[in-house]
Each structure stands twice: as C-alpha cells, then as structure tokens.
Amino acid sequence: MLTYWAERAWLEGPEGPGPAESVAIETAEGRITSVITGVPPAGATILRGLVLPGLANAHSHAFHRALRGRAHDRGGTFWEWRSRMYALAGRLDPDSYFRLARAVYAEMALAGITCVGEFHYLHHAPGGRPYSDPNAMGHALTAAAAEAGIRITLLDALYLTGGFGEPLDGVQRRFGDGGLDAWMNRVDKIEAAPHVAVGAAVHSVRAVPEAAIAAFARSGDGRPVHVHVSEQPAENAACRAEHGCSPTELLERCGLLGPDTTAVHATHPTEHDLELLRRSGTTVCLCPTTERDLADGIGPARAMAEAGIPLTLGTDSAAVIDMFEEARAVEMHERLVSQRRGHFTTAELLAAMTGHDSLGWSDAGRIAPGRRADLVAVALDSTRTAGIAPDGILHAASAADVTDVVVDGRRVVADGRHTAIDAAAELAETIAELWT
Ligand SMILES: [Zn+2]
Incomplete structure (x- = not known):
C-alpha cells in the first residue's frame, strides 16, 4: 500500500x-x-x-513527432505536409520506430499523459512485405509504451486504398494488408499485456471502401474503434463525388457509428452529421493543435458539446504534446470564431483531457x-x-x-x-x- x-x-x-x-x-x-x-x-x-x-491522449501518431519544426514551408497545404510525412514513414523500421516511440511516449509521460491511443497504420516493410513478426511495428509501439511507463490502446488501422477507388501507391503499400480478413488475422496476433488494450481503426473513408467498412463494422466486438473523419473539405467533396454523401453519413450507412466509436477531427461536419454523431453516441476526438498546424480549420466544438456528443482530445501529429494546450485551444478557437469568451467550463475541458473511456479504460x-x-x-x-x-x-x-x-x-x-x-x-x- x-x-x-x-x-x-x-x-x-x-x-x-x-x-x-x-x-x-x-x-x-x-x-x-x-x-x-x-x-x-x-x-x-x-x-x-x-x-x-491521469490525462488521456486519445489520438496519436507517435512517429509524426520527427516532423516537428521541419515542415513549415511557406504556402504549404495539408497534402504537401502529407508527402513529407510519407517520406518519413518510408524510412522507419521496427528498431527506429521503437526508439522514436519510446522517446515520444516519455515526452507524453512528462506532460501528464498516462494513456495513449496510438492510431497505428505503418505496419509492413517497404513494398508491403510483412516482417517475420507481422506485428513487429505494433509490438515496437507497445514495448515503447511499457518502457515509458504509460498504457497504450493500439488502434490498429485498416488501410486498403490510396484514395477513393485508387490502389495503394509508394509508401502507402507499407500501410495495407490487402483485405479485411488478412488485417483481422494479423490483429488477432497482437500480444496482450496489462498495459495494452487492442482497439481497431478504419483509417478514413478515403482508405477503406464502403463494403469493407460495413464488414468491419459487423465484426465489431465492443473494442474501441477510431476513424479519421472530415479533417479536410477535400475529403468531404471526394466522398460526395464517390458516394453521394458525407463521410459521417457513409459511416452511419455502414453501421460504424456508435458508443464504441470515436470520430477523429470531425472538423467539417454538416448539421446532419452532428445529429448522426449525437444519436449514435459516437465520441469526437478533437486535435486542435494539429488542426491549426495543418490548416485544417476549426471544428464546431461547442455545438458538439451542446448536442451532448462526448469530446476527447488528441495530440495527433505531435506538433505539440501538451494536453493543457489542446484543451485551451478548444476554448480559444471557439472565441476566435464567435468573438465571444467563456464557452467551456474547466470541468468540461478536464473531462475531455481524461477521455480514457474512448480508449477502452473506463476505470481510469x-x-x-x-x-x-x-x-x-x-x-x-x-x-x-x-x-x-x-x-x-x-x-x-x-x-x-x-x-x-x-x-x-x-x-x-x-x-x-x-x-x-x-x-x-x-x-x-x-x-x-x-x-x-
Ligand atoms: Zn490522425
């Protein structure tokens, strides 16, 4: 004792x-x-x-930390930043992934983060060839969290296409398993440990076809499911062109929304999207320091809170690892948009900073x-x-x-x-x- x-x-x-x-x-x-x-x-x-x-970092890609202070060129867009991120993703192997994640998770521990939701999509060797341990990269992350002394929910992401109807290309081949069954077989082999929860993710509606999202949703077994949603207007436009609906509507049609699901970003939702998120009990994870770093836009955080949508916070691209700054940004961005002060109480923001529920740790x-x-x-x-x-x-x-x-x-x-x-x-x- x-x-x-x-x-x-x-x-x-x-x-x-x-x-x-x-x-x-x-x-x-x-x-x-x-x-x-x-x-x-x-x-x-x-x-x-x-x-x-303890604070919960509900959305992280630990390896993006290596881009901090290195991708701020004049006139850049999200998509140019992504090409830089892909160049980095092409260089990592299980050993460097482990060492980088170990240091990043130590940075998180120093910031008061006791559990990380790691949205993990860098699975395979260059070209998509599996490592001898097909979960070598995921195990690098869980080992890194163990050494840094924090819990991890490994949100292993299904990633099948390079865009709507496009094959994986270049470094993206490292992300893909070729199909839902192969992804499930691999994820089933992730080793359990007391500090690890195994969750699942659909990378985005860009990266997984509708039929596969629906089959993924049918295979749900109560573990946390995360999905990137409407981070960029271009994603909404491409989804409408392909499916005739918004990304959130597509997820609803596929049966993916619900209390076990977290929609990450939801920066550009429609009124109807908010209603679908509310009705289904889906959580939204805001990542305001990344959303401003990548010029994504400002999500309607107060409207979501008013609707009763549970909110969590994530450091996403690790441009900043500071949950105080994430929480403050939720309030401050709302002030800039509304030109009024005082939208969130401290208790509301602290609830978002401690969203362990959405990572499968409801006892924290x-x-x-x-x-x-x-x-x-x-x-x-x-x-x-x-x-x-x-x-x-x-x-x-x-x-x-x-x-x-x-x-x-x-x-x-x-x-x-x-x-x-x-x-x-x-x-x-x-x-x-x-x-x-
Ligand atoms: Zn992300």
Whole structure:
C-alpha cells in the first residue's frame, strides 16, 4: 500500500468537480483504495500543487513527432505536409520506430499523459512485405509504451486504398494488408499485456471502401474503434463525388457509428452529421493543435458539446504534446470564431483531457476509490502558474508545469524528470538519425 498526500486534488465532490485541499490518496496494486481529506498521514509521499487525474491522449501518431519544426514551408497545404510525412514513414523500421516511440511516449509521460491511443497504420516493410513478426511495428509501439511507463490502446488501422477507388501507391503499400480478413488475422496476433488494450481503426473513408467498412463494422466486438473523419473539405467533396454523401453519413450507412466509436477531427461536419454523431453516441476526438498546424480549420466544438456528443482530445501529429494546450485551444478557437469568451467550463475541458473511456479504460480518469491510480501533479508555483486560482489552471499551465506522474500506482515522473528515460536526448538522437 502506498499513500500520496496532495496539497490539492481535483475531485468529483458533492458540490460538483473541483479542487479540494489536503487530500490523502491511498493506493494498492495500481488502484486507488481510498480518498480522504485532512492532515497528511505519516510516511505519505507528498505531491505539491494541484493533482489531476491521469490525462488521456486519445489520438496519436507517435512517429509524426520527427516532423516537428521541419515542415513549415511557406504556402504549404495539408497534402504537401502529407508527402513529407510519407517520406518519413518510408524510412522507419521496427528498431527506429521503437526508439522514436519510446522517446515520444516519455515526452507524453512528462506532460501528464498516462494513456495513449496510438492510431497505428505503418505496419509492413517497404513494398508491403510483412516482417517475420507481422506485428513487429505494433509490438515496437507497445514495448515503447511499457518502457515509458504509460498504457497504450493500439488502434490498429485498416488501410486498403490510396484514395477513393485508387490502389495503394509508394509508401502507402507499407500501410495495407490487402483485405479485411488478412488485417483481422494479423490483429488477432497482437500480444496482450496489462498495459495494452487492442482497439481497431478504419483509417478514413478515403482508405477503406464502403463494403469493407460495413464488414468491419459487423465484426465489431465492443473494442474501441477510431476513424479519421472530415479533417479536410477535400475529403468531404471526394466522398460526395464517390458516394453521394458525407463521410459521417457513409459511416452511419455502414453501421460504424456508435458508443464504441470515436470520430477523429470531425472538423467539417454538416448539421446532419452532428445529429448522426449525437444519436449514435459516437465520441469526437478533437486535435486542435494539429488542426491549426495543418490548416485544417476549426471544428464546431461547442455545438458538439451542446448536442451532448462526448469530446476527447488528441495530440495527433505531435506538433505539440501538451494536453493543457489542446484543451485551451478548444476554448480559444471557439472565441476566435464567435468573438465571444467563456464557452467551456474547466470541468468540461478536464473531462475531455481524461477521455480514457474512448480508449477502452473506463476505470481510469477520476481520483476516486476503485479507479486506476493515475495521478498528475501540476505546479502552482511556476512562473506561469504562480498566483492563479487553482480552478484556473487550464488557462495558465503547460506540460512543463507537470512535476510528478503516477501511472497504475507506479511513479513514472518525479520532480519533473522521467524516472527511466532522458526524453530530450533520445528524441534528438533518433530524429537526427532519421533525417541523415
Ligand atoms: Zn490522425
């Protein structure tokens, strides 16, 4: 048994969620066993600042981290960025994929992320040839998460076409399994581990034909399913030309929407799309720092929240790995669009930052007895946060203010340092190697 004592902790109190003072959190075997406010118990590990539940990064492509600061040419579009990303994807092998992901997941741990939803599509060797372990790339990711000390939901993506009715081309051949059955056979062989949940993904309506999406949906067995939806207007236009409907309408027609499904982005939905998402209980994962980095546009976050659509957040292309910045961007982008302030409460944004449900870990995301012992201490005395009211933390803190992180009862970050990995050194070394 291990007891933590938090100066302040974010609890779901009788008067609603908010910061409570002087909170003793007892843990055993990776779970919280009791939460009591009062004086610090003898021998407790002290966590200063404000302790939040573990943060969930619901949408990541870890290898995109190697593009950060390297793809900002004047006049570029999403599609030009994608060609740069494909060049990077062409260089990775299981060893470099593992080393890069290990450093990226350490960066996530340092930012207070205790679980990542890794949307994984780089499956095979160049040309599409399977590795001797056909899940060598996926296993590189799960091993990387283990070493970084965070949980992972491996959202293995079905990827069959290079565009509507087009064969896979060039580096895309590394993404494809040739058909749904071959993809299922491979995904069935992904090794289980206590820190791993195996989910599934349809890359997008561009990358999977309608019949295969429908068959995929029929094979659903309750695991989390993620799908990129309406990130770019060009995707909507191409879908209308091919299928006579929006991407969301196509997914509904195929039976893919539902409470186990997360639509990633949904930046350009129609009113009808929002109604379909709401009615089906589908979650939407917003990735605002990527959406602005790639000039995707601003999704209608408040309209989604008003409709009762559950929202989560993801770092997607890793242009930024900072869930505070993602949450703040949801509010700030809405202000820019509406020219009005104050759209989301701190509790709403924190709920989006802790969307472990959408990754298949419904027992995480709250500081309460029986929940996974995921704790994130955020400094209230840094130059950024000094003097703020604790419930204003999402308007002041950044990932750099995270001082201590506990994942499933294990201390992964202590005093602002990862306990096992020098993330900055490993990122610098691995990324330099990839670009030489
Ligand atoms: Zn993505």
